[in-house]
Amino acid sequence: MNDNVITVDSLVKSFNGVVAVNDVSFDVSRGEIFGFLGPNGAGKTTTINILCTLLKPDSGRAFVNGYDVLKYKHEVRESIGLVFQDPSLDDRLTGWENLEFHAYVYHIPKTERKRRMIEVLDMVALTDRAHDLVRTYSGGMKRRLEIARGLLHYPHILFLDEPTIGLDPQTRNYIWNYIEDLKKREEITIFLTTHYMEEAEHCERIAIIDRGKIIAMDTPDNLKRMIGGDVIRLKTKDDNRARKEILSLFPQVEMLPDKDTISFKVSKGDEFIPPLIRGLGVEIISINLHRPTLDDVFLKLTGREIREEGMDETASLRFAPFGRPTRR
Amino acid sequence: MVEERVHISEKERFPDRGQKMRRRYTTGIMVIWLRELKRFWRDTPRRIGAFFQPIIYLFLLGTGLQSAFKVFGSGTTVKYVTFMFPGILGMTVLFTSMFSAISILWDREFGFLKEVLVSPVPRSSVAIGKIFGGATTAVMQAAVFMILMFIPSIYGFSLSTLTKAILLLPVAFLLALGLTSLGVAIAARMESFEGFPIVMNFILLPLFFLSGAMFPLQGLPEWLEILTKANPLSYGVDLLRGIALKGVNLSSAQASLAGKIPGEVLSKIPPDVLQKIKASAPQVPKLQSQIYPAWLDVVVMVGFVVVMMAIAVRQFSKQD
Incomplete structure (x- = not known):
């Protein structure tokens, strides 16, 4: 069966x-x-x-x-x-x-x-x-x-x-x-x-x-994973040196244009951070991992955010005291 | 995989399907019926309102129209309240029955109908449960009202009144079944909550006025008589009145006219003049307690119940 x-x-x-x-x-x-x-x-x-x-x-x-x-x-x-x-x-x-x-x-x-x-x-x-x-x-x-x-x-x-x-x-x-x-x-x-x-x-x-x-x-x-990886944002004492070091240590990363911080895309961010910290010769001030959300997935697939259109209809339904939902 | 399973015969797959369906059917009727009763019992304002409405009609209208009624009946032997009582009883049944169907709209508004519709009990059993529930509450309401029958100025406190009361109950129930079905048939497909009372009054008031509840269905213009004959409620009220007025003396207008003139005066009037007086007096038909034969009343009511119930069940089962 x-x-x-x-x-x-x-x-x-x-x-x-x-x-x-x-x-x-x-x-x-x-x-x-x-x-x-x-x-x-x-x-x-x-x-x-x-x-x-x-x-x-x-x-x-x-x-x-x-x-x-x-x-x-x-x-x-x-x-x-x-x-x-x-x-x-x-x-x-x-x-x-x-x-x-x-x-x-x-x-x-x-x-x-x-x-x-x-x-x-x-x-x-x-x-x-x-x-x-x-x-x-x-x-x-x-x-x-x-x-x-x-x-x-x-x-x-x-x-x-x-x-x-x-x-x-x-x-x-x-x-x-x-x-x-x-x-x-x-x-x-x-x-x-x-x-x-x-x-x-x-x-x-x-x-x-x-x-x-x-x-x-x-x-x-x-x-x-469809989104194509996590984004890591990094702040260091010397960003220019760090950038070069990262690119030579991990040639697979995709650098993103960002002035204030170092941003790059990797496939598995959580597994990437430990070797990064171990390998980097520059002192790190902060490190931030952004994992793609399902919101990003929906945005990528439809070009729209899921929330925007959702909200007004739901709100009007919930708050009308006798508003019988006509949707099925 | 799915295809394979579909080809297995229904009997092989569900050896006891028929039995299960019957079980679901009886459960559906019972549970819905019980719920209607429970809700009715909890709704104290509704109970009180439904109790006082007929009393207001009976005493205010009944007393007010007493003098007008004298033109018709004798006024000396039968009181208008006595005549009107079965009509108001019919009215109680009419209003409570039809408005009990409002619970369907209520349930739809507050979502409970979904719980019922998606449950394994068949929809037709839900509709029948509702109808019987509504009819039961209507009869309970009628029974409470019938306590007033024992008031001396209506039928009096006697064994014959008790017999009448007992006989009236099944008639009221039959009437209630038909009327609740009508209510359910209307409410089953109705989307808006606000529309129900409007539609109801549109149907209810003509039914009520044309039923003979307030005035006897005698000596009416032809068009009105046709309408009253087409009204199923007329037959219900007719039978109710037949039972309630049994043994009550309904003397005719002519008799009372003659009775008002003393005998010695009457003997002095020459016969040809007397003839003229009699001819010029308004021809009022003799007031009857029941205008249709009892069997016809029962046949029409049973037919009404069967037809309305079938429509109600069909309407209720069709909804999404």
């Missing part, structure tokens, strides 16, 4: 003539943390919605946990857990009741129900608030409860659509520690979408998606 838990083959979906997902194909293997990185409106959520059977694709096929998403909707739904971009809790019920509802709907056996609910609540540290109405929860607590709920039925795949959007950095870290912890303990595949670079770094593999197309797919490190 092949070990791909998600297989997507030439998926196309458009809304009123606007192509949201344009011929997307990829595989996710069992136990992987796979991320979709791209600006808002790139087609991330549309892809997730197709995979979790909320949307029908115009063409192409997708298999989740071995089930065709068009033919075996109910089986697909039973195999997955979902944390949506927007809250999907019943705020008139308590946290406990929300979990209870989920447990019934996913048909968790009666003997298991209570134990698992206690377990997941404990995992997200909400045990003492379990019997409060969800409307009294903070944004971070709601998100944690949703993650707990998404895991309650032990899904094979957990879909996280922008799991930390709108959360403060502390909660964001907390959720990520938790997800990584979970990965270690359970045989679970995680599929997430994000437009935060830092978040994408947590993934084992990333697909960069822009305007409905996957433009690159690899591990974060390999993607960053």
Whole structure:
């Protein structure tokens, strides 16, 4: 049996003539943390919605946990857990009741129900608030409860659509520690979408998606290597002498034009620094290593920054009190 | 690899798929139904509002229109509140049923609908759960209102009133099922939260006014009569009234006219003059408690429930 838990083959979906997902194909293997990185409106959520059977694709096929998403909707739904971009809790019920509802709907056996609910609540540290109405929860607590709920039925795949959007950095870290912890303990595949670079770094593999197309797919490190190396900035007592020495010692480096400091490109900056310090006969004042970020990768691939266009739309969505997102 | 797996027959792959689907179906209905009840119970303002609205109608309108009603009925034997009570009962069911569907919009607005739509329970079971949940809350509301039946000036505190109350409940439930389905059918595809009350009132008020809840559906102009006959709620109210007014004396206008003139005066009037007086008096039809046969009421209501439920389930299942 092949070990791909998600297989997507030439998926196309458009809304009123606007192509949201344009011929997307990829595989996710069992136990992987796979991320979709791209600006808002790139087609991330549309892809997730197709995979979790909320949307029908115009063409192409997708298999989740071995089930065709068009033919075996109910089986697909039973195999997955979902944390949506927007809250999907019943705020008139308590946290406990929300979990209870989920447990019934996913048909968790009666003997298991209570134990698992206690377990997941404990995992997200909400045990003492379990019997409060969800409307009294903070944004971070709601998100944690949703993650707990998404895991309650032990899904094979957990879909996280922008799991930390709108959360403060502390909660964001907390959720990520938790997800990584979970990965270690359970045989679970995680599929997430994000437009935060830092978040994408947590993934084992990333697909960069822009305007409905996957433009690159690899591990974060390999993607960053596409940029062509790290940049080292150096300040010394005698820059001219140092420049000459570096070029004679390491002929492979690429000097960059810079007046105040010595800047050059190397392929693996972290491994380059120790021999540099050992070999250089000039006293070093400061040394700085800039590693390419995924932002640089996106910039190189599209000529645009990922954040710029992302911000305004998200902001308007988050702050409109009754702004129902029209995107899918 | 993927191709190979698809060619395995469905029976081989899912030996118990049918059984699982049935299980998902019943769970869906049960869970959604329970949630509707729970939410209704928690929403105290809604409960209180829904309780007082019919009371306001019954006492303010009922008392206010009492004198106008005398023209029609005798006014001496049957009170307007007594006549109107089943109509207001129908109104309670109408309002609570239709507005219970607003929970779909609410759930969509606050995202919970997504959790339901992506769960393994079939959508049709969710729709049916909603319908039964809404209908149950409407009947509970109606039952609370029916306590007022025992007031002496309405039907009085007696065993026959209790029997009537018990008979009214299943009729109210049937009516509620049809009306909640109508509400769900409207709410299922509605995108905007603001539009719902507007559309609802647009449908609700004509349904209410043309149902015979406030006035008897007798002696109406033809066009109005056609509209009332096309209104499914008319049949519900008709049956409710038939049950509620059973054994209540509804004497006709003519009888009361004759009764007001003392016998000795009446005997002195020459027969031909008396004939003229009678002919010139307005011809008012005898007030009836039920204008359609009971079987017709039941048939129309069951038909309404079946059709509306089918539409509601279809509309709800179609959404993304």
